[in-house]
Amino acid sequence: MKLLFLLFLVINGAHAATHSLKYFYTATSGIPNFPEFVTVGLVDGLPISYYDSKIRRETPRQDWMAETEGPEYWDQQTQVSIGSEQTFKANIDIGKQRFNQSGGVHTVQWMYGCEWDEETGATDGYDQDGYDGEDFISLDLKNLRYIAPVQQAVITKHKWDQNRAQLENRKHYLTQECIDWLKKYVDYGKSTLKRTVLPSVSLLQKSPSSPVTCHATGFYPRSVMVFWRRDGDQVYEDVEHGEVLHNEDGTFQNSVHLTVKPEDLDSGRYECVVQLSGVQEDFVTKLERSVVKTNHGNTGRTNPGAEGSGSSGLIIGAVVAVLLLVAIVCGVVIWKKKKNAKKGFAPANTSDDGSNSSNNTAPKA
Structure with a gap:
């Protein structure tokens, strides 16, 4: 029990000097009147950008993002998300074929990003894909190879492992470009991200x-x-x-x-x-x-707060949690793992043979 408690503290009690930039891409099928594709970018757990297949526009989610990045930035991000949207729709069909499924509700998810310790300078990166809320494939950044926890992902692993140029590209993004963008975003939102508010x-x-x-x-x-x-x-x-x-x-x-x-x-x-x-x-x-x-x-x-703030905060937090859950199509909650080139997105490939894509969209399985 003590070991489990210490693990909990490690997961939920990261040092305040550690900052993170994470992107969640989620495609769904079989959910009526709901966006088939959603992307959300987060810095230190706060949403900074949002796109879905209904609005078809990348939009800021923090005032300091809207104030610091101009129309060109959001136009570029919109094109990246539009390109990824098509690939993710295809990946749902591929997933259904691999798992011998037809109909029903299905999800394909991509989580990637980086962390930076402001005090020590230490960095880390992660790149993971999921299908129907379970791990599908992930990048072993240290050994620069993909790990396939399920048999249905082995064909994808072999294809992506063979593209050494793309692997080096991912490594460069996760270890350098992503960190540069994270530092820039933290500076943008320092009045928010570096503040202290007592509980x-x-x-x-x-x-x-x-x-x-x-x-x-x-x-x-x-x-x-x-x-x-x-x-x-x-x-x-x-x-x-x-x-x-x-x-x-x-x-x-x-x-x-x-x-x-x-x-x-x-x-x-x-x-x-x-x-x-x-x-x-x-x-x-x-x-x-x-x-x-x-x-x-x-x-x-x-x-030490005002009378009643605890219970009202519980209600407010629950509502916000539900809204965030909907916004990212369960991208953070259903898939519990913590874990493209300009303007915060990494270039990835769209073709099934793994060739580089000039659209900087997500890779096809």
């Missing part, structure tokens, strides 16, 4: 028999650790960690749930601890029955 912490419980939820909301940056302590020691059993979610104002929220006996509510043994990256002070809330908000109207207190 508001609330203790919530649906019913006397339900787990007690420690809910931290309104914080920035995303890097946070939320956990329970008993008698000064971290609690690993009977604890469930939630995901870090977006709030509509650009901040984040996170929750951790503790299953505890009713008599322990006033034992004074338990406390919730919130640690925000870059802030030395821990935010500690002691578990007492009087501070727990319930569905029965108990008006506990919130620390």
Whole structure:
């Protein structure tokens, strides 16, 4: 349990100095009245650009992107997404053939991007494809070869591995160009991306028999650790960690749930601890029955934000999470892995033989 908890901290508690640029391409079939193709670009988890097959236009999702990049940038990105749209539609048909499927709802996804540690200078890149919410193929950047976790992807692996020029091109983008664009975007949005906003912490419980939820909301940056302590020691059993979610104002929220006996509510043994990256002070809330908000109207207190901000933040965050889920066609939530040439997109190929494409669109499977 301790190892699992440490792994959770590694995934959800990255250092604030680490920045990321990620792109999610998602194509779907069998979903009426929904865009068949969507792309979303994110910097440090915040959406910066968006395209779908209905609006057919790449659009900014942050004011600092709209203010710093002109029409030429968005025209270029639009052409990249239009080219990728056609390839992704073809890849859905290829996927259905490989998996011997017909009809139904299907998705093809491409996730790629890079990370940069502002303090150490360390960088990393990733390039992964998925089909129907499962891993399909991914790039081993260190050994410069593709990994096929399913038999249906082996033919794609062999084809892409043989194109050494394209592999070198991907490596150059992920290790150099992507990092250059990430640094530029971080500078564009430094007033947002480098700010610190302290969390508001609330203790919530649906019913006397339900787990007690420690809910931290309104914080920035995303890097946070939320956990329970008993008698000064971290609690690993009977604890469930939630995901870090977006709030509509650009901040984040996170929750951790503790299953505890009713008599322990006033034992004074338990406390919730919130640690925000870059802030030395821990935010500690002691578990007492009087501070727990319930569905029965108990008006506990919130620390350090305004009264009621915890529960309202939970609702807002849930709504925003659903909207983001729709916007990227489940690209982040369904496929849980963390993991084209100008203006932030890498050149890739469109032809089935793997030749270079001047349209900088996604590769065909």
